[in-house]
Amino acid sequence: MFRRVIIVAGVALWAAFCASSAAADVDAARTGSGQGADRGSIVLKAGKIYADPSRIIEGGEVLIEDGKIVAVGKEVTAPEGARVIDRPNGTVTAGLIDANSTAGFTRRTDRAEHEFECIAHLRVIDMIDLGHRAFERLASAGVTTVYVSADSASVIGAQGAVVQTGGPSDQRVVREAYGVKATIGREPIYKGSRSRTPRRRGTTYLTRRPTTRMGLVWVFRKSFHDAQTFARGSKPGSRGAGSPVDEAIPYLQAILRGDIPLRIQARAQLDILTAIRVTDEFGIPFVLEDATDANRCVDELRERKIPVIFGPLFDYPSGLRRGGGEANRYRYSTPSVLLNAGVTMALSANDLTGEAALPQQAMYAMRFGLTRRQALAAVTTTPAALLEIQDIAGSVAEGRPANLVVWSGEPFDVTTRADVVVIGGCIVKECPARSSAAGKKGTGGSGDQGIEGASDGWWKARLRGVSGDLDRL
Amino acid sequence: MDGGRRDCAESVETWTVCRTGVETMRRCTLWMKPGGGSRPWGRLFWMLAAIFTAAVGGRAVAQTIVLEGGRIIPVSGETIKKGSILIRGSKILAVGKTVEVPFDAKVIDVSGKTLFPGMIDVHVAGLGLDRPNENVPVAPFLNVYDAIDPSLLFFEDALRDGIAVLHLMQGNDCVIGGLSRVVHPIGMTPDEMTIVPDLAIKIAITPKTGFDRMLQMATLREAFLKFADDMERLAEERYEEKLRDEKKDLDVPPAVARERGRALIRDEDIPDKDRNLLLLTRGKLPAFIYCGRAMDVPRAIKIAKDNGFFERCVLVLGSECYKAVDVLKEAGRPVVLDAELIHRETDPITGKEIETFVPGVMDEAGVTFALQRRSGTSLGERYLWYQAARCVREGISRAAALEAITLRPAQMLGLGDRFGTLEPGKDASILVLSGDPLDSQTWVEKVIIEGVPVYDKAEDIRLKKLFATPEEELGGAAGDADEKSPGTSKPAASGGQASTRKTTTEKAEEPAGDGSHD
Amino acid sequence: MSRQTGTIVAALVATWAAGFTPPVEGGDRPFAVRAKAYVDRDGSVVNGATLIVKDGKVSAIGSDVRVPAGCFVLDRPDATICPGFVDPHVTLGAMGRTGEAANSIETEADAAELFNRYHHDFDRAVRAGVTTVLLTPRSSHLVGGRTVAVKTAGETTLTRIVGPGPIKLSLAPAAFTTARPPTSLQGGLARLRGMIAAARADRNDEGAFAKWARGEAVAIVDTIEAAELGSLARLVADERVKCVALHGNYAAERLSDIKLTGQPVILGTYEFTDSLRFTRTPVILQREGVGFALTSNAPRYGPELLRIGAAIAMAQGLDAAAAHAALTTTPAEIIGVQDRVGSLEVGKDADFILMDGQSLDLTSRIIEVFVDGRRVYRADTREAGGTSRSPDGAAGRVN
Numbered sequence A: 001m002f003r004r005v006i007i008v009a010g011v012a013l014w015a016a017f018c019a020s021s022a023a024a025d026v027d028a029a030r031t032g033s034g035q036g037a038d039r040g041s042i043v044l045k046a047g048k049i050y051a052d053p054s055r056i057i058e059g060g061e062v063l064i065e066d067g068k069i070v071a072v073g074k075e076v077t078a079p080e081g082a083r084v085i086d087r088p089n090g091t092v093t094a095g096l097i098d099a100n101s102t103a104g105f106t107r108r109t110d111r112a113e114h115e116f117e118c119i120a121h122l123r124v125i126d127m128i129d130l131g132h133r134a135f136e137r138l139a140s141a142g143v144t145t146v147y148v149s150a151d152s153a154s155v156i157g158a159q160g161a162v163v164q165t166g167g168p169s170d171q172r173v174v175r176e177a178y179g180v181k182a183t184i185g186r187e188p189i190y191k192g193s194r195s196r197t198p199r200r201r202g203t204t205y206l207t208r209r210p211t212t213r214m215g216l217v218w219v220f221r222k223s224f225h226d227a228q229t230f231a232r233g234s235k236p237g238s239r240g241a242g243s244p245v246d247e248a249i250p251y252l253q254a255i256l257r258g259d260i261p262l263r264i265q266a267r268a269q270l271d272i273l274t275a276i277r278v279t280d281e282f283g284i285p286f287v288l289e290d291a292t293d294a295n296r297c298v299d300e301l302r303e304r305k306i307p308v309i310f311g312p313l314f315d316y317p318s319g320l321r322r323g324g325g326e327a328n329r330y331r332y333s334t335p336s337v338l339l340n341a342g343v344t345m346a347l348s349a350n351d352l353t354g355e356a357a358l359p360q361q362a363m364y365a366m367r368f369g370l371t372r373r374q375a376l377a378a379v380t381t382t383p384a385a386l387l388e389i390q391d392i393a394g395s396v397a398e399g400r401p402a403n404l405v406v407w408s409g410e411p412f413d414v415t416t417r418a419d420v421v422v423i424g425g426c427i428v429k430e431c432p433a434r435s436s437a438a439g440k441k442g443t444g445g446s447g448d449q450g451i452e453g454a455s456d457g458w459w460k461a462r463l464r465g466v467s468g469d470l471d472r473l
Numbered sequence B: 001m002d003g004g005r006r007d008c009a010e011s012v013e014t015w016t017v018c019r020t021g022v023e024t025m026r027r028c029t030l031w032m033k034p035g036g037g038s039r040p041w042g043r044l045f046w047m048l049a050a051i052f053t054a055a056v057g058g059r060a061v062a063q064t065i066v067l068e069g070g071r072i073i074p075v076s077g078e079t080i081k082k083g084s085i086l087i088r089g090s091k092i093l094a095v096g097k098t099v100e101v102p103f104d105a106k107v108i109d110v111s112g113k114t115l116f117p118g119m120i121d122v123h124v125a126g127l128g129l130d131r132p133n134e135n136v137p138v139a140p141f142l143n144v145y146d147a148i149d150p151s152l153l154f155f156e157d158a159l160r161d162g163i164a165v166l167h168l169m170q171g172n173d174c175v176i177g178g179l180s181r182v183v184h185p186i187g188m189t190p191d192e193m194t195i196v197p198d199l200a201i202k203i204a205i206t207p208k209t210g211f212d213r214m215l216q217m218a219t220l221r222e223a224f225l226k227f228a229d230d231m232e233r234l235a236e237e238r239y240e241e242k243l244r245d246e247k248k249d250l251d252v253p254p255a256v257a258r259e260r261g262r263a264l265i266r267d268e269d270i271p272d273k274d275r276n277l278l279l280l281t282r283g284k285l286p287a288f289i290y291c292g293r294a295m296d297v298p299r300a301i302k303i304a305k306d307n308g309f310f311e312r313c314v315l316v317l318g319s320e321c322y323k324a325v326d327v328l329k330e331a332g333r334p335v336v337l338d339a340e341l342i343h344r345e346t347d348p349i350t351g352k353e354i355e356t357f358v359p360g361v362m363d364e365a366g367v368t369f370a371l372q373r374r375s376g377t378s379l380g381e382r383y384l385w386y387q388a389a390r391c392v393r394e395g396i397s398r399a400a401a402l403e404a405i406t407l408r409p410a411q412m413l414g415l416g417d418r419f420g421t422l423e424p425g426k427d428a429s430i431l432v433l434s435g436d437p438l439d440s441q442t443w444v445e446k447v448i449i450e451g452v453p454v455y456d457k458a459e460d461i462r463l464k465k466l467f468a469t470p471e472e473e474l475g476g477a478a479g480d481a482d483e484k485s486p487g488t489s490k491p492a493a494s495g496g497q498a499s500t501r502k503t504t505t506e507k508a509e510e511p512a513g514d515g516s517h518d
Numbered sequence C: 001m002s003r004q005t006g007t008i009v010a011a012l013v014a015t016w017a018a019g020f021t022p023p024v025e026g027g028d029r030p031f032a033v034r035a036k037a038y039v040d041r042d043g044s045v046v047n048g049a050t051l052i053v054k055d056g057k058v059s060a061i062g063s064d065v066r067v068p069a070g071c072f073v074l075d076r077p078d079a080t081i082c083p084g085f086v087d088p089h090v091t092l093g094a095m096g097r098t099g100e101a102a103n104s105i106e107t108e109a110d111a112a113e114l115f116n117r118y119h120h121d122f123d124r125a126v127r128a129g130v131t132t133v134l135l136t137p138r139s140s141h142l143v144g145g146r147t148v149a150v151k152t153a154g155e156t157t158l159t160r161i162v163g164p165g166p167i168k169l170s171l172a173p174a175a176f177t178t179a180r181p182p183t184s185l186q187g188g189l190a191r192l193r194g195m196i197a198a199a200r201a202d203r204n205d206e207g208a209f210a211k212w213a214r215g216e217a218v219a220i221v222d223t224i225e226a227a228e229l230g231s232l233a234r235l236v237a238d239e240r241v242k243c244v245a246l247h248g249n250y251a252a253e254r255l256s257d258i259k260l261t262g263q264p265v266i267l268g269t270y271e272f273t274d275s276l277r278f279t280r281t282p283v284i285l286q287r288e289g290v291g292f293a294l295t296s297n298a299p300r301y302g303p304e305l306l307r308i309g310a311a312i313a314m315a316q317g318l319d320a321a322a323a324h325a326a327l328t329t330t331p332a333e334i335i336g337v338q339d340r341v342g343s344l345e346v347g348k349d350a351d352f353i354l355m356d357g358q359s360l361d362l363t364s365r366i367i368e369v370f371v372d373g374r375r376v377y378r379a380d381t382r383e384a385g386g387t388s389r390s391p392d393g394a395a396g397r398v399n
Helices: A010-020 A024-031 A133-141 A187-191 A213-231 A246-257 A269-282 A298-303 A319-323 A334-340 A358-367 A372-379 A381-386 B003-020 B023-035 B040-056 B153-160 B213-245 B254-264 B272-281 B296-306 B319-331 B358-365 B384-393 B398-403 B407-412 B461-466 B470-475 B497-505 C002-018 C121-127 C185-201 C208-213 C226-239 C251-261 C281-288 C305-315 C320-327 C329-335
Strands: A042-052 A055-065 A068-073 A083-094 A096-101 A143-148 A156-164 A173-183 A262-266 A286-290 A308-310 A345-347 A404-407 A418-423 A426-430 B064-072 B080-088 B091-096 B106-109 B114-117 B119-125 B163-169 B176-179 B181-183 B194-196 B201-204 B287-291 B313-317 B342-346 B353-357 B430-433 B444-449 B452-456 C031-039 C045-054 C057-062 C072-083 C085-090 C130-135 C143-151 C161-170 C218-222 C242-246 C265-267 C292-294 C352-355 C366-371 C374-378
Touching (some): A096 A133, A133 A143, A133 A426, A187 A213, A213 A269, A269 A286, A308 A334, A334 A345, A345 A372, A358 A372, B153 B461, B213 B272, B313 B319, B319 B342, B353 B358, B358 B384, C085 C305, C121 C366, C121 C374, C185 C208, C251 C281, C292 C320, C292 C329
Parallel strands (some): A173 A262, B064 B114, B201 B287, C161 C218
Antiparallel strands (some): B080 B091, B342 B353
């Protein structure tokens, strides 16, 4: 069972994953297809390179070879035949990282495993669709790496995964399983659509759901308590409703040991405080997801050094956030309040893709008080550190996989778009260069690259530029 | 030049402001009105008295204002890096690097700020209204006037977002909808908000709920045919009546009788419910025609041409309508684009998603377009400046993008001579911005509507609340304004009273989700 | 000699009288078929065909095969001999009755129990040229049970069963309802993983699931949506099991996943009204070197759609050899009965079709179908309309 518990360890893990992809035939199949096929040398030239939020290279160049960043600097020696992409007005940043995404989920029924309340033994990677459109849209917006967090329908949910939004298909999965997501709030109650009081047939898994926050916390506490009891070698006293299934217990124990990071989605102040309280009982550190009311618990978060993945920003809650009444006290100032208080904070767009994806979140965070560097850190280095992939993502440095974005101007400006997106050395998006941002009329949407095999004239303009292996079909 | 006459004219204008813009003024007016007969100078007297009273009372009213030292983006011309605007009453008197500052002018220093015309939301489909969609498919007799809910947070948000003019329309879920109204986002009653009443009529080509396309078109055609029929019959009846009165026998064929009778139709003969159709078909009422799909566009044009309102129609388009760009180009009518600027479609062969930037297509074809925002959506597309900035992002010229949220919508509403640019003679509908209108870091700092400063960011209680620090939050100083009952918020200083008043009436935390929005 | 002639004459009379023949040539007696062409193992069409059938098996086939003296010869100078089609996913004779709803995991279920050889569904399949089918449990079960390969015609139940087929799994949406666990794809995969681990631990388990879990056999896995192909690929990569994707509609859009499985895909059912997005999948798979079989999913759809599906794929540019393979050899390999059916080779079952034109031309007519060397179907000559294409254009004669 533990074979699949991916133990956290930076580069080692990356290497381990690549190696553990095992047998040669499978690897051949993985690399032999799709985008991995042709990865030549690329030289990106731009007016400015944000190597990381604290290091800016004016007028720099990046050399990409074999999917890796080989050189970053004022001038790099380009090998013969290298593709040169020159954007003098552009800026280069590392590909953005969304540390709390729902990309790749398909049907709603698929997300929730109703069999148990604690499903820490399940893995999100088993059901997300890596070919889902959401990934394409995210890549197009400049988001290259996401943590797909489990659905909020279970009190203790499944293990999330770190995946690339595009690029070579053999490198799409960065971490098959990383972290377990718990939810404290209304959603496990609300989403248990089958939750109802037992009638004639007594309690079954259909009636197992907690229907109050009290019940929810009881399930949470009972799960970890049982795991602890098992770890001590004895059997828990009662193993009825709310007890974790045997399969889940090793994972809970790993959380207790700190081998698997715990993430808790909590929005309302009361839920955040509850999360802090119950994890304190077991001494489990955790990362707070969503955290709409984090500004009301700043002191608690700072004292316990609880990192926050905040977002999305909004001014009127919608969907479950609205219905649940958990997000009514949203504040524009929360990101800057958290940062100013010394809380580690990453930004997330969660379920928003396309126009409202991470760059827009960063843009609004800036509008609401962050500096550009803070915003950049909150979507690159901070989430990378929270996902423990800081050695392979989040900054532009030699030796890392080439996940880069060339923006048409300063990143996160509303008039800036992601012009070129490189994931794992593959160009997944490339918009034609604009001579200048203003004064030129009528170039909008004329970046028509044409699609092979599709009838032309049917659509007149495209936005996304070249992308993906499907173009080749 | 004859200053006396101008003053007079301006005062009358001021009266208009009172009536339409600032309700305190209106109350003063009403209160003082009983003695003031109908003669213009009498009214003028009372007006001046009202202004005086208001000024003494510390109320903000239309006055002479100079906005000095700001960067002016007039939309109509070159940006003035450092200039001033002279406002008297509700009008802009002068715009330039320097303007003559009258002795009575209140000078507002706007150095470092950007002055921009108030943005115009040209097609508010159903928002700001309580239940915007009528069940009756053909309902030209309706009027959004009766549905406007000034207490909605929607209007306050619009003001905060720099929208000075809103064209409130019935929702798209109709066949022939009611009359629309152009309003300011400020005022306690629809009357106070009104700029232009009964401006246009709404027609939808895309089927109403429960209708298919054939039924929609059949209903639409039938409505116009029946109206034409009724008019013919009425004409004939009138002619016969006339003959009867003259004790003559009918001596001409029906066609001639109808011809002769047409002139005899009196206004009161026309049934109330058809009156707007009469105006529409005579080209006296503009129509906003909603086309959700490209296939609706030629049908919309045909209906408009057949019934005589083509020259006065504006097409409101869904994002797919970019496919009909050739038809739109040939028609030459202005269009309002969907808030979703990117059309997404699955390629039926490869299964890949195709994205098209709709304004880009329109811009390339030279179709005059205005941008819409999507009310209710969180951030992003909610703002007109954001929509314009997206256009610039995708390569549309800055001038065209700015026009699409100011001048072009004003022209579409037939108000091009009053709104949309910063020029002498136009209404003083001005935004004081902290920076460039297309910069995401820019905030609307002040809004001046018809010469009255109605919004001040510094006094915006709701915004303060959204930016509350934890101390304020927990101390409850500014944070809990929403939890308190209306009317208990702290009194505001002069200049910001409008927004204060609005805030006290807001429904706590209730988003502007006021009914369905197609 | 005269007795033989007598038999033939009698048979012919019977044919004329009934319009439909009983099996004429006895299983034990060798006979030869001479035709214009035959379809070879690799799907190519070889001109000049002589096929000799003995004991229900192919004893010789080729363009230069000598017919032994005294052998009965069926002369079909205009016809093409094509191996009988193999359909890897049908519920013939058992539609709607292939699994109960209470449990999602039915490891011990066996589709052989469903086999109803008297059912008229099989007659229709025979007329469509389908001679071997795989009866499969329904897709509403994570583990549906064992499949069974059967002939569409034959004397007894026992002789008609070719052999047990692969186990049937399903990752399709139908397999996950909130009414019974598991309710999600992730839960389903976790279940499978647990079962695989358990099956591997128990070496003595000879059940179909255990064999699959140990990598000794393939499973047919229902994957209707694109997402499920990814999950399937993940299962294959992690557990090293062999899986054939069934209904791999999105195979072309998820090539890397399909390649990862290392197995052919079962595509279909294709109809004329299907989106190009799906019907051009075979062409793309062929270009990418991925094998594929077609299915008709009969009797939900007509068994004729097998042949029609191939024609639809060919209209998108698929070449004839690949289309032949998709109807014969590839499905036989998936089912695991390639030693007996799927191609006309010496020693294999004499399951073949005679067509009065090109084998995959939709205007060609299936004039005769043979299963195990017995003629089980003969087109009604009166339906044919003209004499030139009559199946009896040349009478049988003895060399």
